[in-house]
Amino acid sequence: MSSGDQILIYCIYAILILLILVIIGIVISRSHFILYNKNYHRREKTLQSILSMILNHPDKKKTGYSKLKKFLKSDKDYRVLVDLLTSLSYNFSGEYFKRSKAIYDDFQLEHYSIKNLGSTSWDRVVEAIIELSVLGTEKHTKNILPLLDHHNFHVRRQAKIAIVEIGKGKGLMQMEHKIGVMSSWTYISLLAILHRTPFKLGANDLDKLQNSKNPSMRKLSAHLRRFSVVYE
């Protein structure tokens, strides 16, 4: 056997090792999916029934809370709860929104969200921003504002949207000088948020936005001048 053939045989060995690794990868992915999904759905189902009790029957709040406390053992459980509350609150309004937000506040779940804002994984940061924008209050704007300078574009975008989601017109004014380049996605999202909840903008504020050094803000303010309520 020539040395060339010997090299080829080593290549075949390398490919076979890679092949085995890939097969193991496929098996692990499938098993993880089956097990994770099973666990996640089980947790989610239990949580949903507890939340349903708290949200639909305020008189049973105490029992619901104690059940919830018993259920929340690990970080994963808290994670599932925050995910569920975020998605419920995103779709709720009125009394149901208030009740689900109360759970978020009473169980001090904001700590989980705020902790994730400092995560090295940018998707975790985005997740946390969304949680705070849905369930947080104006005080959380200060936690999100520094993220306008984050190195990741998705984090910056979500931070802009969240600040306006939380603070509406006030939020817009707070980030006026820091908004940077704005994509059409951000532009549409900001306007959608501002139109969803009626708000008033002071004439001075609107002038400030219109004379902003930032072209994105000027574009936005031109639209707001036409459609938002301006008071003197």
Add this chain to the structure above:
Amino acid sequence: MYQEISQFFNYSIFFYATSIMLFYLVLAVISLFAMRDYIKQTTHVYFDDILRSPLAPKISIIAPAYNEELSIVDNIRSLLNLQYNNYDIIIVNDGSKDDSLKKMIEAYDLEVLHGLQCVDLPHQEVRNVYRSVNPAFKKLTVIDKKNGGKSDALNAGISYSDAELVACIDVDCVIEDDALLKLVKPYLEETQKRVIAVGGVVRIANDCKIEDGRLIKVKLAKNQLARFQTLEYIRAFLLGRMAWGHLNGLLIISGAFGMFDRKLLIEVGGYDTSTVGEDMELVVRMRRRMAEQNIAYKVAYVPDPLCWTEVPESTSSFMKQRNRWTRGTIETLRSHKKILFRKKYGLMGMLSYPFWFLYEWLAPIIEFLGTIYFLVMVSLGWINWSHFYILVALIYSYAILISFLALWIEEISYREYSSGKALLSLMFTAILEPIFYHPLTVWAAIKGNYDQFVLKKKSWGDQQRKGFKK
């Protein structure tokens, strides 16, 4: 002397094969990382604001239809229910010989519309433009024109559209409800470059459960040829195009489902009606225009399965389809040969074009010539059998590795074939593919080259469809 010639051939083929293998391995690794990133990006995206906003860019869905009377009404119904606020549908009846037009008129209360403005793009004469009198179908416009082929029909549709973006689709495809939202996302997100086109993933719908033009349940095709194509599509879209999309080097957007910047499309003169590879040719021409004008641009790619199509189940239809694809590739590469290794065209000129030229066009030819060369060597008794077996083992194991890698990416991303049986079938298909399916694709490509250069064939050829199961 003969030995030197033989050695030269051996080494040439060996280096060529090694370069292909390395290239695909690199693409696979890029795809893995790109997919991981994409999944992160899309996990926490709320489309609601875009979905409801009147400020979202208008999209015209343009679907050419030719003799589609069996499914046209259902397919339009599914298009009318897509999740997007600002879109319309333009069906172009490309001189159908059946009752397609009559069925559309009856089902959607269509009436002739006069005095519509249109831009000048090359297409056959338009007989009539119809719009529904029923407000429920106000999004629908039907153009009835003389037969001129797919690209001709698309041009007619584009010329009557007034939208910012056009999504060109095959009317017999099943489009996912959120397809437009996902396709428009890269267009809305980009701030540094002009997004000129966005490509989506096409998946195989044979034997899937489809009701009223909607995909209800994904099932693996029962026909083995369709299964081979299923695996090939997964590999092509999740490995190849994913990586090229990440590198901004895509040269093709599937004709079954792609979205384009209409202004630029009109600027470049619309689809080329003289080629059978109109989808690839258009993307290359649009990219060329942007590069020549020194405008930063992007051809984006969305790896979500957004469009489901039927693939041929008979060998003859399959061969015809692949023959046409080969001719399309040749025509596009030849008509844009100027971009090869020209720095001005960036990645397209330095990498994408050479890749397509060397590994898409020439690969089957080299493989075919290699087989002939091998047969000659066998007949002369000059074969080193141990070397031959080692080479075959290397290539075979590598082919399986790449297919398995694609299946792994599918597994960590979309997992469309959720049953364990389907996964095992696909793995088994990957083992059989190099022996039974690959030679077919090579032969179709050789015939395509022959038809292109010797017979000078230009036609599309008929494609027979089995039709989706109801």
